[in-house]
Amino acid sequence: MFSSYIYESWRETQYEKYAFLLERLPGFFNGNILDIGCGDNFLKQYLQARNIDTEIIGVDINGGDITADAGNLPFPDECFEKIICVDALHLFNADIRVLKKGGLMLASIFFNDGNYEEKRRMLLDKLSNMKIMKEFIFDGREKELFVLARK
Numbered sequence: 001m002f003s004s005y006i007y008e009s010w011r012e013t014q015y016e017k018y019a020f021l022l023e024r025l026p027g028f029f030n031g032n033i034l035d036i037g038c039g040d041n042f043l044k045q046y047l048q049a050r051n052i053d054t055e056i057i058g059v060d061i062n063g064g065d066i067t068a069d070a071g072n073l074p075f076p077d078e079c080f081e082k083i084i085c086v087d088a089l090h091l092f093n094a095d096i097r098v099l100k101k102g103g104l105m106l107a108s109i110f111f112n113d114g115n116y117e118e119k120r121r122m123l124l125d126k127l128s129n130m131k132i133m134k135e136f137i138f139d140g141r142e143k144e145l146f147v148l149a150r151k
Helices: 004-009 011-024 042-049 116-126
Strands: 032-036 055-060 080-085 099-111 131-139 143-150
Touching: 011 042, 011 131, 011 143, 042 055, 099 116, 116 143
Parallel strands: 032 055, 032 080, 080 099
Antiparallel strands: 099 143, 131 143
């Protein structure tokens, strides 16, 4: 299990990723969004600090707005327009029944030069029941593959 200390030590790295995502996908952060594996709600804090008006609910096994298991989310079917899952989807099978038909999911996984193909396959397998729209790489403190998929 991760502690708040570990989450906090990665705040700036996460903020760099969010800035990258806002630049790459400017329209993604509107509407209602579920942040699965949100940790200490860094994404929500980041968007609020920039006055980005969105409805975002953070879910994490250790906290967030709602403490819940990502595989058994306490929401009705098809109630979110978007799901984001940064650095966490490899840890569980997300309950995407909560994503509206035609909704978008943005997921990521970190990698290094020696395991890129393995990590990419792992992430794409997790999204195999969705249509892959776009893949892109963030190259910061850690390298991260982002995949945008449509239900």
